[in-house]
Amino acid sequence: MNEQIMQVSQRIKELREILDVDVAQLAEQVNVPVEEYLKYENGQVDIPVGVIYGVAGVLNVDPTVLLTGEAPRMSDYTIVRQGQGVSVERYKGYKFTSLAFNYIDRTLEPMIVDLDPDEKGAELVVHSGQEFNYVLEGKIAVVIGAKRFELEAGDSIFFNPTTPHGQRAIGGHARFLTIINE
Known part of the structure; x- marks a missing residue:
């Protein structure tokens, strides 16, 4: 692991x-x-x-x-310089970078997600709140319940994440911005 x-x-x-x-x-x-x-x-x-x-x-x-392992420290604003977000590689080919990790009591979680192509389907997850995805690079498949959507750079989707959902790269590396409201 x-x-x-x-x-x-x-x-x-x-x-x-x-x-x-x-x-x-x-x-x-x-x-x-x-x-x-x-x-x-x-x-x-x-x-x-x-x-x-x-x-x-x-x-x-x-x-x-x-x-x-550290608590956020900022309450009025926080700046995250390029390449300085907190990155977590969930598994090989799926990494997210938190862009507001140092802001206390945030209600939104903006993250950059990097995906490598994977032959398997998207891992479906559920969570509370609302979710927004905006494709920055490449092409992704977004699965929400029984529906599947293909999005390219510049496309976005806003959805209810209590429905099982997941994303995966299609045809090459992809990167998208996700904003989750908890």
């Missing part, structure tokens, strides 16, 4: 134990079966970003704490 994902898993487990939150209770609150949640917490499988944000909400911490 990716070193970065192992660190996130360890932070989640440690914080859950410090706060004395029961595994079954936390799994239920993030809408994940206990067996699956334990695999996330033990670093056996990749943790979907929606689960990371859900766990952060339940544990009452900013997701940045789980992703980096």
Whole structure:
């Protein structure tokens, strides 16, 4: 398993134990079966970003704490220079970079997502809020429930992420901006 994902898993487990939150209770609150949640917490499988944000909400911490081990510090504004966002490689071929990680109490999560082509279908996830994707480079397939859309650079989509959804690159590397409102 990716070193970065192992660190996130360890932070989640440690914080859950410090706060004395029961595994079954936390799994239920993030809408994940206990067996699956334990695999996330033990670093056996990749943790979907929606689960990371859900766990952060339940544990009452900013997701940045789980992703980096540090708390956000800015409350009026934050600037992220090119190449300086907090990057997490969820798995080979899928990396996201947080662009507002240092802003306290943010209600939006802007991220750049880099995708390499993958023969498998998009991994479907669910989370609360609303989601916006804007394709910066390449071409992506976006699956929302039973529907599949192909988007190219300059195209965008806004949707309800409580419906299972996922994205994958088509024909080469792709990059898109995603903004999630929790």
